[in-house]
Amino acid sequence: MKQKATNITWHEGNIKKTDRERLNGQRGVCLWFTGLSGSGKSVIANQVQNLLFEKGHRTYVLDGDNIRFGLNKDLGFSPQDRTENIRRIGEVAKLFVDAGMVTGTAFISPYREDRDTVRQLMPEGDFLEVYVKCDLEVCEQRDPKGLYKKARAGEIPNFTGISAPYEAPENPELVVDTSVQDDITKNAQIVIDFLEEKGYLEAPEAAE
Numbered sequence: 001m002k003q004k005a006t007n008i009t010w011h012e013g014n015i016k017k018t019d020r021e022r023l024n025g026q027r028g029v030c031l032w033f034t035g036l037s038g039s040g041k042s043v044i045a046n047q048v049q050n051l052l053f054e055k056g057h058r059t060y061v062l063d064g065d066n067i068r069f070g071l072n073k074d075l076g077f078s079p080q081d082r083t084e085n086i087r088r089i090g091e092v093a094k095l096f097v098d099a100g101m102v103t104g105t106a107f108i109s110p111y112r113e114d115r116d117t118v119r120q121l122m123p124e125g126d127f128l129e130v131y132v133k134c135d136l137e138v139c140e141q142r143d144p145k146g147l148y149k150k151a152r153a154g155e156i157p158n159f160t161g162i163s164a165p166y167e168a169p170e171n172p173e174l175v176v177d178t179s180v181q182d183d184i185t186k187n188a189q190i191v192i193d194f195l196e197e198k199g200y201l202e203a204p205e206a207a208e
Contacts, residue, residue, distance in 0.1 A: 001087065018204050020100035024058045027200045028097040030122060031104045031191065034115060034169065035132030036161050037147055038139035040178040040187065044132060045104035047188035057102055057201060062089055064107040077158045083114050090118030097126050102200065110166045130191060131172040134179045136161050 021027050031048065033041040045061045052059045067089055068075065075081040086109050096103040109115050119127040139161065140148040151159035158164045174194050176187050195201050 017098050017100060020098075022203045024100040025203045026057055026100065026102060027202070027204060028100040028126065029102055029195070029200050030093045030097050030118075030127045031102070031130055032093075032109070032115065032118065032127060033104060033106045033130045033132055034109045034172075035178075036134060036136060036139045036166055037108060037159075038142045038144055039132040039134035040176075040182065040184070041106040041108075041132045043184050044176060044178075044187050044191065045106040047184050048191050049104055051185075051188055051192055052102055052201075055201075058100065059102040059104070060096060061104040061106060062093060062096070064105075077164075079111075079158075079164075082110065086111075086114040086118060090121050093118070094121050097122060102195070108160050108166070110160045110164065112167045112169070115169070128174065128194075129169050129172040131169045131175045133168070133175050133177045138179050 017028055031045070033045045035041050042061075042063055042065075045063070049059045049061045064085075068085075071092070072085050072088055075085050086107065089105060089107060093103050093105050115129060119129070121127075143149060147156060147159065148162065150156045151162040156163075160166045174191065176190055178187060181187060192201075
């Protein structure tokens with residue numbers, strides 16, 4: 001996106017991301033949960049948050065529906081609005097990561113290009129794409145919000161998986177397949193085990 005504002009200067013603070021990470025005892029990271037409606041993105045993201053919080057980690061979830069009540073309340077579900085929706089939340093997530101938080105984002109985010117744009121906002125390793133994989137048929141059977149029923153009836157236009165596309169990740173850092181395993185805690189633990197294995201739940205060493 002082209003910069004509109006002029007006569008502005010980036011102000012670099014004295015406290016760095018690594019300083020905040022050492023204080024928090026963890027690395028700042030964005031867990032980008034993507035998948036169809038009904039796949040379990042939000043429930044897994046929130047359970048990851050719950051389990052991490054119980055262990056004393058600083059964590060926060062940015063949920064797709066919740067964001068549309070405030071920051072993105074002016075956006076609909078056209079392709080252009082979806083792209084802007086993801087651009088904005090990507091910038092917010094970047095700030096949370098810079099603050100040293102384990103940041104979950106639960107957004108359908110159907111377009112690969114939009115997700116890749118967010119990835120490019122952050123240093124390598126700070127963006128982890130978590131594909132919450134679930135067959136459309138299973139999501140439609142669950143239909144926790146009744147949205148698929150409305151979409152099939154033509155009441156909701158541009159609905160992902162029905163009248164709008166979903167572009168599944170090609171090389172996500174992690175896949176959680178909820179078609180075969182829908183236990184929320186077990187699926188959340190898969191994510192936490194990955195974070196522990198990769199060292200995200202430990203403070204970085206101080207530079208010499």
